[in-house]
Amino acid sequence: MHKENQPLIFEISKEGRIGYSLPELDVPETDLAGLLPEGLLREEPAELPEASELDIMRHYTALSKRNHGVDSGFYPLGSCTMKYNPKVNEAVARLSGFANVHPLQEESSVQGAMELMYDLQEHLVEITGMDEVTLQSAAGAHGEWTALMMIRAFHEANGDHNRTKVIIPDSAHGTNPASATVAGLETITVKSDENGLVDIEDLKRVAGEDTAALMLTNPNTLGLFEENILEMAEIVHGVGGKLYYDGANLNAIMSKVRPGDMGFDAVHLNLHKTFTGPHGGGGPGSGPVGVKKELIPFLPKPVLVKKDDVFTFDYDRPQSIGRIKPFYGNFGINVRAYAYIRSMGADGLKLVSEYAVLNANYMMRRLAPHFDLPYDRHCKHEFVLSGRRQKQLGVRTLDIAKRLLDFGFHPPTIYFPLNVEEGMMIEPTETESKETLDAFIDAMIQIARETEENPEIVQEAPHTTVVSRLDETQAARKPVLRYERPESAEPVAVN
Amino acid sequence: MKHRYLPMTESDKKQMLDTIGVESIDELFSDIPEKVRFDRQYDLKPMLSETDLLKELSGLAGQNADTNSHASFLGAGVYDHYKPVIVDHVISRSEFYTAYTPYQPEFSQGELQAIFEFQSMICELTGMDIANSSMYDGGTSLAEAGMLAAGHTRRKKLLISEAVHPEYRDVVKTYALGQSIDVLEIPLKDGQTDYDALRSMIDGDTAGVMVQYPNFFGQVENIREAADIAHENKSLFIVSSNPLALAVLTPPGKLGADITVGDAQPFGIPEAFGGPHCGYFAVTKKLMRKVPGRLVGETNDEEGRRGYVLTLQAREQHIRRDKATSNICSNQALNALAASVAMSALGKQGVREMAMQNISKTQYAIRAFKEAGYEVLFGGPSFNEFVVKCKEPVADLNGRLLDAGIIGGYHLGLTYPELEGHMLIAVTEQRTKEEIDALVQEMEAIHA
Ligand SMILES: Cc1ncc(COP(=O)(O)O)c(C=O)c1O
Numbered sequence: 001m002h003k004e005n006q007p008l009i010f011e012i013s014k015e016g017r018i019g020y021s022l023p024e025l026d027v028p029e030t031d032l033a034g035l036l037p038e039g040l041l042r043e044e045p046a047e048l049p050e051a052s053e054l055d056i057m058r059h060y061t062a063l064s065k066r067n068h069g070v071d072s073g074f075y076p077l078g079s080c081t082m083k084y085n086p087k088v089n090e091a092v093a094r095l096s097g098f099a100n101v102h103p104l105q106e107e108s109s110v111q112g113a114m115e116l117m118y119d120l121q122e123h124l125v126e127i128t129g130m131d132e133v134t135l136q137s138a139a140g141a142h143g144e145w146t147a148l149m150m151i152r153a154f155h156e157a158n159g160d161h162n163r164t165k166v167i168i169p170d171s172a173h174g175t176n177p178a179s180a181t182v183a184g185l186e187t188i189t190v191k192s193d194e195n196g197l198v199d200i201e202d203l204k205r206v207a208g209e210d211t212a213a214l215m216l217t218n219p220n221t222l223g224l225f226e227e228n229i230l231e232m233a234e235i236v237h238g239v240g241g242k243l244y245y246d247g248a249n250l251n252a253i254m255s256k257v258r259p260g261d262m263g264f265d266a267v268h269l270n271l272h273k274t275f276t277g278p279h280g281g282g283g284p285g286s287g288p289v290g291v292k293k294e295l296i297p298f299l300p301k302p303v304l305v306k307k308d309d310v311f312t313f314d315y316d317r318p319q320s321i322g323r324i325k326p327f328y329g330n331f332g333i334n335v336r337a338y339a340y341i342r343s344m345g346a347d348g349l350k351l352v353s354e355y356a357v358l359n360a361n362y363m364m365r366r367l368a369p370h371f372d373l374p375y376d377r378h379c380k381h382e383f384v385l386s387g388r389r390q391k392q393l394g395v396r397t398l399d400i401a402k403r404l405l406d407f408g409f410h411p412p413t414i415y416f417p418l419n420v421e422e423g424m425m426i427e428p429t430e431t432e433s434k435e436t437l438d439a440f441i442d443a444m445i446q447i448a449r450e451t452e453e454n455p456e457i458v459q460e461a462p463h464t465t466v467v468s469r470l471d472e473t474q475a476a477r478k479p480v481l482r483y484e485r486p487e488s489a490e491p492v493a494v495n
Numbered sequence: 496m497k498h499r500y501l502p503m504t505e506s507d508k509k510q511m512l513d514t515i516g517v518e519s520i521d522e523l524f525s526d527i528p529e530k531v532r533f534d535r536q537y538d539l540k541p542m543l544s545e546t547d548l549l550k551e552l553s554g555l556a557g558q559n560a561d562t563n564s565h566a567s568f569l570g571a572g573v574y575d576h577y578k579p580v581i582v583d584h585v586i587s588r589s590e591f592y593t594a595y596t597p598y599q600p601e602f603s604q605g606e607l608q609a610i611f612e613f614q615s616m617i618c619e620l621t622g623m624d625i626a627n628s629s630m631y632d633g634g635t636s637l638a639e640a641g642m643l644a645a646g647h648t649r650r651k652k653l654l655i656s657e658a659v660h661p662e663y664r665d666v667v668k669t670y671a672l673g674q675s676i677d678v679l680e681i682p683l684k685d686g687q688t689d690y691d692a693l694r695s696m697i698d699g700d701t702a703g704v705m706v707q708y709p710n711f712f713g714q715v716e717n718i719r720e721a722a723d724i725a726h727e728n729k730s731l732f733i734v735s736s737n738p739l740a741l742a743v744l745t746p747p748g749k750l751g752a753d754i755t756v757g758d759a760q761p762f763g764i765p766e767a768f769g770g771p772h773c774g775y776f777a778v779t780k781k782l783m784r785k786v787p788g789r790l791v792g793e794t795n796d797e798e799g800r801r802g803y804v805l806t807l808q809a810r811e812q813h814i815r816r817d818k819a820t821s822n823i824c825s826n827q828a829l830n831a832l833a834a835s836v837a838m839s840a841l842g843k844q845g846v847r848e849m850a851m852q853n854i855s856k857t858q859y860a861i862r863a864f865k866e867a868g869y870e871v872l873f874g875g876p877s878f879n880e881f882v883v884k885c886k887e888p889v890a891d892l893n894g895r896l897l898d899a900g901i902i903g904g905y906h907l908g909l910t911y912p913e914l915e916g917h918m919l920i921a922v923t924e925q926r927t928k929e930e931i932d933a934l935v936q937e938m939e940a941i942h943a
Binding site for chain 2: 004005006008009010013017018019020021022023025026027028029030032035036037039040041042043045046047048049050051053056057059060061062063064065066067068069070071072075077080082083084085086088090091092093094095096097098099100101102103104105106108109110111112113115116119123126127129138139140141142144145149152173174175177178179180181182183184186187224225227229230253254255256257258261262263270272278279280281282283284285286300301321322323324325326327328329330331332333335338339341342343344345346347348349350351352354355357358359361362365366377378380401402405410411413416430431432433434462465466467468469470471472474475476479480481482483
């Protein structure tokens with residue numbers, strides 16, 4: 001265990017060192033003072049680090065060793081689909097003809113990139129059962145907002161200006177209500193019933209002439225399939241609303257059921273989940289949006305079209321909601337997703353969902369005797385346990401999560417969804433072997449036993465990480481959000 | 496079917512089904528109503544082996560003109576810059592790129608510290624007090640700044656300079672539509688924001704004034720004047736800025752900016768046909784609790800060791816849900832890391848030298864065009880872009896240049912009808928004197 005502080009890059013900096021290599025300037029140097037107006041010439045240089053290339057590499061290597069990724073070990077973070085990130089995807093995204101292409105080049109010089117985008121759109125149309133897909137949104141939340149803006153525009157085009165409410169289950173991800181707010185719509189929460197599914201009676205109560213849309217992920221965030229989906233679609237469509245599908249959980253249902261066939265009018269996908277875009281420590285992602293015919297006129301600009309085997313961006317879209325992002329989306333992530341889909345094929349994607357669901361059910365059944373299982377039925381790609389029983393013994397779900405770190409496992413998503421007390425949301429994914437699942441199950445069972453016999457070891461966890469529990473209250477009360485150079489800073493050694 | 500990404504064996508499957516107490520995997524899907532079950536196979540292109548995939552995608556990539564095969568003079572918000580090789584080595588460490596948002600700080604100190612360093616570097620360059628951990632891109636970051644201003648001032652109008660990137664302006668307008676915020680454009684005067692017009696447009700309902708520095712035409716405006724106009728009216732002053740330029744320009748924080756946003760793409764991030772890039776978002780202290788997105792803060796662990804955590808999370812969607820002012824969740828963390836590595840490698844000296852090279856080469860190119868008899872527009876100082884009036888339709892010209900191994904500039908007529916026939920040319924440190932001379936020569940070739 002490292003007992004010392006990990007130095008900041010600023011703390012290893014030493015005046016006069018450099019880590020870059022630029023060619024000699026081959027034109028006369030401009031006199032800045034003569035060029036810029038009074039007051040616009042920077043006086044104090046930006047205090048960026050001064051370090052050699054090796055020092056920088058060691059610094060970031062040291063940081064990487066203080067980080068856990070999917071390649072480091074099991075990462076069953078529910079709702080995030082932390083599956084293996086194929087290395088060939090990284091290779092193709094770095095091909096010069098993809099990585100070093102400017103978005104505003106003449107279209108004739110980027111036909112290959114446009115063809116890939118078009119082909120990916122077509123594949124996603126087939127996978128989701130929608131009529132058209134745009135790749136522009138940068139992440140899931142961005143896709144939600146984009147689709148809600150389209151739904152709003154659709155209603156307004158019909159003269160329906162009072163459809164301002166979006167119905168969202170209490171178990172929904174926080175981005176759903178936040179996206180509604182950013183789109184200028186109001187959230188109405190619909191309750192879950194005793195089976196963890198949307199309460200149909202409550203849905204009937206809240207749906208009405210002011211309903212713009214129902215947002216739903218299916219399977220829902222409890223990992224349960226909303227089996228009344230057709231009835232729900234009927235209720236919402238019956239009052240003139242649209243159905244929105246949060247595709248964060250698509251990993252459960254590929255080749256089994258398509259959002260478009262379940263009655264959804266709009267969907268976003270998280271290509272950084274189901275389709276292996278690496279999570280990058282928090283991003284970048286990609287959140288394409290698929291829609292049914294009626295919503296196509298409202299797609300964001302530009303729309304990629306194919307005419308006589310030539311790809312072009314169509315800006316002439318009078319009903320479009322407008323631009324949602326500069327350029328054409330997170331192309332680099334879209335390349336990776338395309339590589340993944342082509343690596344799996346139709347048969348492979350079917351197995352992905354089957355194995356993701358098999359893995360989750362296996363874990364759920366093996367863990368059920370040791371933890372509370374609030375909703376006891378087949379789950380899909382993930383399931384939610386409750387730490388109620390352990391809490392009565394003085395061990396909270398947070399403690400269990402921290403104890404898992406000692407076993408080298410990233411903990412599940414905790415305290416989400418909000419409708420489960422002391423929730424632990426476990427999503428194994430299909431890329432994990434049975435041996436890995438068993439090792440995690442064993443650790444969880446041991447922690448359950450420790451809770452009964454020796455709760456301190458859980459309450460005081462983690463014991464093996466580079467830092468112990470961090471004081472979050474202090475961080476929020478006296479925020480230190482940047483490095484500030486002390487008066488007499490001496491450089492320290494890299495470690 | 497066997498697949499290298501799927502470790503399931505027949506015996507695993509059997510044991511697992513037994514444990515669950517079902518006969519088949521299909522039983523696990525029995526809750527999907529029969530009526531909607533997908534009863535055929537996806538109609539997708541056939542699966543490819545690793546070798547064939549590489550072949551096929553190399554083929555597609557090979558159809559594109561890229562900045563390795565061509566000398567690029569195209570900028571307009573995305574630039575061909577020096578990318579220290581070390582950047583890709585760092586972001587290829589899978590402890591970084593296969594992790595997600597650092598929800599468990601004890602297991603994510605590396606990422607958290609890297610973001611804290613990113614926040615610090617952005618503060619240094621922009622002269623702002625606080626920077627967040629990244630946004631999707633410069634355009635959405637500017638739009639979020641507009642929403643912040645409207646929320647903070649409880650006013651419903653944004654004034655945005657026509658010298659702001661046209662695509663950024665469009666994004667601002669889409670977000671504003673959702674929020675019922677009016678967006679009015681401040682006209683141009685000789686390629687810069689017309690501050691007299693701003694003075695006459697601003698009123699008690701103006702939440703924020705938005706400018707770009709250097710502006711879309713590469714011109715370095717004296718934005719302090721705009722800041723004063725905004726502040727006299729109690730509006731927020733919002734600056735969209737190329738962070739590389741700030742190595743040599745007085746930072747927005749010193750010129751009165753309340754919010755500075757932009758894209759860190761010039762620091763080590765490939766053009767990638769427009770994304771993923773890396774929006775940044777920086778504010779003064781008084782706006783700390785209004786910042787969208789994630790913030791990393793310093794704290795201590797139980798033994799008093801320094802450590803980092805996500806902080807002030809009560810602003811965010813997962814806590815505040817429909818009361819949140821931004822819906823951002825996943826951001827562009829890996830690209831923020833890339834930018835940090837590039838900013839570290841360039842360092843205090845390198846960013847200045849690189850920015851200076853952009854300016855000097857741009858000045859050289861401006862002189863070369865003038866000497867060749869071209870009209871170079873706008874009188875103010877340029878950073879790394881300038882406007883030239885072309886002697887033939889820009890699309891034809893760009894087609895010709897491509898044949899000569901050159902990616903030409905941006906056709907301004909596409910977004911500024913009054914500048915039909917004009918090209919926005921970017922000259923970064925990557926362009927050599929020979930390439931600049933060749934550009935002028937090729938543009939002239941047809942007229943010679
Ligand atoms: C169910 C669900 N919806 C939406 C999102 C938001 O996606 P993103 O983080 O890509 O914006 C997530 C992931 O974080 C999610 O799990």
